[in-house]
Amino acid sequence: MSLFPILPLLLLCLLAGGTAADTELQILLNLKSSLKISTTTPGFESWSSDHSPCNFSGIVCDSTGSVTEINLNGKGFHGTIPFQSVCQLTSLSKLALGSNNLTGDVTADIHNCTKLQHLDLAFNFLTGNVPDLSPLTGLRILNLSMNTFSGQFPWDSLGNLTDLVALRLGDNGGLDPSPFPESVRNLTKLSSLYLSVLNLNGEIPSWIGDLTALVDLEFADNKISGVIPPEISKLRNLYQLEIYNNSLTGEIPAGFGNLSNLVFLDASQNQLSGNLSEIRFLTKLVSLQLFMNGFSGEVPQELGEFRELVNLSLYTNQLSGELPEKLGSWAKFNFIDVSTNSFTGKIPPDMCRQGTMLKLLMLENKFSGEIPASYGNCTTLERFRVNNNSLSGEIPAGIWSLPNVNIIDLTTNNFEGQIDSGIGKAGSLHQLFIASNQFTGKIPPEIAGASSLVSIDVSFNQFSGSIPEGIGELKQLASIDLENNLISGPIPDSLGGCTALSSVNLRKNSISGPIPASIGQLPNLNFLDLSDNKLSGQIPASLVSLKLSSLNLSNNQLEGEVPAAISIPVFNESFIGNPGLCSYDVDFLRQCSSEPESSPARFHTLLVCLLVACAILLVSLTLITISRKRKSDGHNHPKLSWDVKSFRKLTVNENTIIDSIKPENLIGKGGSGNVYRAAVGNGIIVAVKHIPLRPDPEDRGTAAMLGEKRINGSREFDAEVTTLSAIRHVNVVKLYCSVTCEEASLLVYEYLPNGSLWDRLHTCEGEKLGLDWEARVEIALGAARGLEYLHHGCDRPILHRDVKSSNILLDEQFKPRIADFGLARILRSGGGGRDSFSSHVVAGTYGYIAPEYAYTWKVNEKSDVYSFGVVLMELVTGKRPIEPMYGEGKDIVNWVAEELASEGSVIKLVDKKIPEWAKDEALKVLRIAVLCTMKLPAMRPTMRTVVHLLEEVAFGRVIIRLDFKNGSDNKVESRFSVEEKGDEFLNSM
Template sequence: MERPSGMSAGVLFRRVLMLCLSLSVVSVSQADELQLLLKLKSSLATPSTTGVFSSWRVGNDKCNFTGIVCNSGGFVTEINLSQMGLVGTLPFDSICSLGSLEKIDLGENRFYGKVVDDLRNCTRLKYFNLGFNSFSGTVPDLSTLSRLEFLNLNNSGFSGIFPWKSLENMTNLGFLSLGDNFFDVTSPFPMEAIKLEKLYWLYLTNCSIRGQIPEGIGNLTLLENLELSDNELSGEIPRGIARLGRLQQLELYDNFLTGKLPLGFGNLTSLVNFDASHNRLEGGLSEIRFLTSLASLQLFENQLTGEIPEELGEFKNLTELSLYSNRLTGSLPPKLGSWSDFKYVDVSDNSLTGSIPPDMCKNVKMTDFLMLDNKLTGTIPATYTDCSSLIRVRLNNNSLSGAVPAGIWGLPNLIIIDLGANQLEGSITSDIRRGKSLAQLLLSDNKFSGELPEAMSEASALVSIQLSLNGFVGKIPSTIGNLTKLNTLNLNGNLLSSSIPVSIVSCVALAVVNLSNNSLTGEIPDSIGNLQTLNSLNLSNNKLSGKIPLSLGLMKLSLLDLSNNRLTGPIPDSLSTEAYHDSFDGNPSLCSQRLEQFRPCISSSQATTPVGVILSCFFAGISLLLIMFAIMMYAKFRKRSKSLKSVNSLCRPDSWNMKSYCVLSFTERDIIDFIKTENLIGRGGSGNVYKVVLGNGKELAVKHIWASCSGSFRSHPSSSAILSKKRKSSPEYDAEVAALSSIRHVNVVKLYCSITSEDSHLLVYEYLPNGSLWDRLHESQKMEMGWEVRYEIALGAALGLEYLHHGCARPIIHRDVKSSNILLDKEWKPRIADFGLAKIVQASPGGNWTHAIAGTLGYIAPEYAYTMKVSEKSDVYSFGVVLMELVTGRRPIESEFGENKDIVHWVREHMSSKNSLLDLVDSNISDTLKEDAVEVLRIAILCTANIPTVRPSMRMVVQMLEEAEPCSLNNILVDKVGENSEKTEGKQLNSGSQN
């Protein structure tokens, strides 16, 4: 056989091979085809709610089967079973025996297993779609499928190296979608793809491609859609891309592209969507002014300069504009958004000047109004009072002035109003009562005045109120207790007077309270200690009087500041610790038996009094003691009766349900008998924790979540979950069990079993004798840990989080990573604990949203407070804070950091030099290891980047930590911790455990 000139031996071989394969396909009869289809049916399962295969049975014409199309001769040409919820493996040996088959559409199901080489026999295929499934292994050689016009393997679970050479034979291919798979070897841009001249759709997003986009991309002149995002592409956008005149969508985001938009880019006049965000592009936007068909322009997180072209204000189809985090100057086009159903604008973090365009919500479609961190001036246009579609308004850190138009306070769908750091004035009007969706009201550092309206308490969805550094006067609304979702209340630096309303204790979700620098009077409410989620309390620089409530001593606060008031009496012993050494200054009438800066408290036995007074006091005391004893015994009897009733109900054979997650050596009765006060070792936001010692000496930790028959969730005063009279799990319980029951990792706390009854939920864990990392760094159990031990804790905790993010079938976001949720075993190895806030990531294009701020002050990622969007990068930020704790020995929030400042801000202030960072290292770390500690501090700085996408993944964090291993680790692993552990082991509680 003579080889045509110009044809390589390899191409000739493949064509001969395809010819042989096509000739080898044995013709099958229609009866055979029926059996082949029935074999396909038998290998799959369907949801019970669908009748996909109800027509697939002997006796029916196969051409009338659901999803089957035949040709005029009665032979099967199409199998279309997409989006049917099908589960199973695909028998391609049977499928590809259908000799006339031209179309296979099985996308968006739940198929798994490998796609075998039998697929090569489907030589007549023109349309092949396996997108959005759960296959494994590599994509087989597809070179025999030379007739393909449509190939979609997007998001199907494939791994390994894609067989790019297979594309050389697909000269008719118009649609190619291979993105979002687990191709694990980074390869150069596939030159085979740019030879497919009939392509109109090319989707290679998240395809492990590196290097430059070839100039030859301009040869694909039929392209309408080009998506190359989330790869490792570098270099400039090629000029050849300007030849793609039919291009409607161009997606290049999340790469490393540099340089300017190429000359001639404005020729892409059909372009509707353009996204090149999160790259390193520079230069101006002059080419954009010609793209009059644009509906969405996304160029955020680049290094673009110059002005926004005024022509954008004339784009009649533009609905989305996102240019934040660039270096843009000048003013916004005055007609921006006035022609279309404008929905979204984010030009934050630039240097824009001038006024806000007035007509962006002209058609009442806009949802996001984001222009923070610029130099905008003028007033907020009154036209936005009618913008009922608005969800987010963020204009903070500009130079805006004047009063806020009254109607904005009460917009019905608004979740966040962020106007901080401007020069705005006027008052909050009673219109705010209509803001039923409002979660965050952020007005700090302005010139607002007047009284806080009682109507504010009718905005029942409020989670955060931050009004510091303004001129508000009068009292805190007495009805503030109606805000049961309120997490943060910051009224610092105003002119408020009167007392702290007692109703504040009804704000059961409060974590942060800052009422400092006002003129508040009266006493601190005794019941404030019932706010079990409270993490930070600042009442300094007021005129508060009376005693410090004893209940404050029962709380674990990361910040407590009662300084510069008029408080009297003793400082509770539990608060007389180094952690709160300056929390009570400026209260001359306080006394303490432990804090040296205060006078000692004088007991009654030390005072000199007349004998009659002493006798009177003695008999009065005896009487009081008798009364108190009677009350205590009665209360104890009631409590014991109630406790016995609860335990007895658990012990009834028909009242409990035990579900084990591993082989157990104990029964539910062994656990239940220990749920009593004397075994209580910790309290947390979602339950009490008890220590259980089995007969064989094995120690366990048990979290007890108890619900009353009336339906209120009672493990904790701050809990708000509602249960029916029938047994119904709490959100915390469901989250913790779902997250932990399937996890097997040495650095994640082990869940043995769950025990549930009508009114109780128990989770049984391994017991960690060395308590939490918080205790070892900051509390009374504080110990001098050397750097080697701290490093091992950091690496172990990182490995645990890496597993949650990358090792589970569906990533688990912890959402409350902090040092008190990192527990230590007897060998000081860490465990990630407390999954009460965990979120298992759903595969939805809109991401994972929440309408409440979950987490702990000082650890919460900045974007979480205003986007309410959950991501793994939020955990990375929190872990970065933990690393800073380990290196510096400091708590996340300390008064010396400054008002509204935290450890992240404090560390960043010292980033100018290596010596500055060395100064931050804990003095308990030896000088020879401080440089090793600084390397970890640099990792922490990366983890706490303001922009989530800039933060490394936990997989990258682990790699960086492994590279930062201290040189001495192989020689020394035990330092002062080892010396002290034997002395303190008997006293160490599992405090904070499973909180």
């Protein structure tokens, strides 16, 4: 047969094949453009028209040259996914674009990817509704977790995907609430089911036991209630079960012990009860997390024989009995936390046998006996807390000198003996708490070598000797408490070198000698108690420069005149029991003796009295003039009556405050009033906010249009007083007092000399002075801690509603204070969650207002988180929230998002004033800012998490993941604590 008749056919086939290859090449080049891939991107030089698609990195082809796989996971790409073109790859079976920074929607064009078996779009910023997935019947792996999807998920469409082996949809908290999806029961081939943080409710269905192929089952952080069904015991292949932070009740069901292959079990933070008898059969456990439930009874002794167990958290239950003696002695044990139970007996001795233990947390139980000597050699320990037990004996010497320990807490036991001199080698020790024991001997001078110490509490012991002179070497020391010991000798002058000190308590000792003047040089000192000692001499004049909220010098042998600045009613009881003291102002102290009539002092006193009389006369004439002027204007106002209410220890004269309200003293304009500078005597400067309680008649038209935001000065005043009068936090501005009358109110605050963060970042004068990166990080962290306190540290959460850089004020050392609480609201708390606040007036400042105001009047703490995220963007970029360069109707959040999605380097977002070495850190802070400004409130972290993330940047640690939960000692644990997830966070309690 001749070949000539079939040549055209062969040629046609070749042309058709070339066309298909060209089409696939063009599709991939289109994908390259959408994902902002450049030919200069390392590893992607091959992505050009000069190469075959099968030679592109991340691309796999079949034997015919057709593209079957696109695997670009974790490449850090930005941009959107062109589903319409990608799904024209007719042989495509795998599309993996996870762990990038992709945005946009998953469009309905995904339906055309009918041959897909593997779809991974996890850990991106994809938005919108997930389309119907039922056409993708060949899918074996579907991973859409950790995105920002919204609306109703198409649960019903999953029922057709019966070949699914892995279904991972978790961490999409913006989806509409839904019961546990019924369609999943058809997916009998599933080995991995990840449905955590999906807003699921209802109960765990009994058919869960039919998914017998499951190896990994996770539906944590939802609102699932009811009991754990006994059918779950059919899942004999389960390796990991994560069901924490729901509302589950009842007992661990009978037969649960059949899950003999279980390695990771976390059912913490529920309302489970009953005993742990079923756990004794789970011999392969590596991590057991059952904390914050209602379990009772004893820990099964079989746990002492578990050869793989390295993590055990049972804190905050009602467990009792003794722990197994061999607990943790077989594997490389990581931590134990059995705090807040009723355990008795001894501490298991061998949990650090393998030399890997990080945390020993057994506080608030009834443990007895001595601390096993073996823990003195556990050099890996970071946290050692056994406080509030019935332990006794001496502390093994090695514990005092553990090189990595952050906290030693032995408070409220029956320990005796001495602090070993090796404590000077504890270079990582931040907190030493050994109060309420029977320790004796001297505080060793070597303690000065523990240079990281922040808090020392050795109160209520029997320590003797003197305070070590080297105490001044502890530059990070913030609090020292030596109350109720036998300490003698003088207060070392070097104590004034501990410039971070905020609290000093030396009460009830035998300390003698004078009060060192150097104490008055401590810039942060807020609490000073030297009472019930044998101190003598005069009260140093330097103490008047301190900003004390508490002072107690009573029951000593002090003499001389009490300095006028602290001779104030609120400190009256601070001086009792000192017969040698005198004062002109404190009633129960003897009056200081007057000088002879002809003496210069007497003349000086007369001169002062004369000047005061003249001042009173001048004020009276001024008030008469004002009154006459008002009458001549046709107004018959009543005489103003000023009411002064004090909230902190500061004596002020209302006339001094009132007289400060004049243009030359104006230092700022807040959201609810102007702020003035006022000198109140003794070198003390305060800030005074003037809040009009009635609208200006000239502004009635504007006031009517702006509603309560403009005219309700009284509401803003009440909000600020209610909020700030009860708050005591180093990063929230101090409110000293209020001065009110019928027409206006004045709030007297501490004066912050370095102005606001806005001034430093955005004004010409501030930009000239500059703000280095270290200061920016400290400001971010301090402000975050202030907001964390408002949201999490108060009896009821406080919503600020006007977080912005101009409301973050800076003191002499650039430590930040959250200010201006005129829009604050105290939220209700009940039903196990935080309520929201409903406002029909948009509160806040344009550029900082969270987007939920656009579609709901209900706001909560996450609105403050959004505003704080904008502040972080200001700190990193140096840009204002609103700039013309962003484009019409856009703000800094839009701009940052667009720049991150662009092809250019993200380094260009960082303020040019930030040095090169710090730019990587700056980008980490910017990443936190992006999380804070997520469009959906549910996707934003809490302020507590924000603080932890910023601490990682500040302390040079690596951010691993954003998935945290609180431990019993108020610190943070990663979800899979058994794995190395980076350094733990230190909480200063």
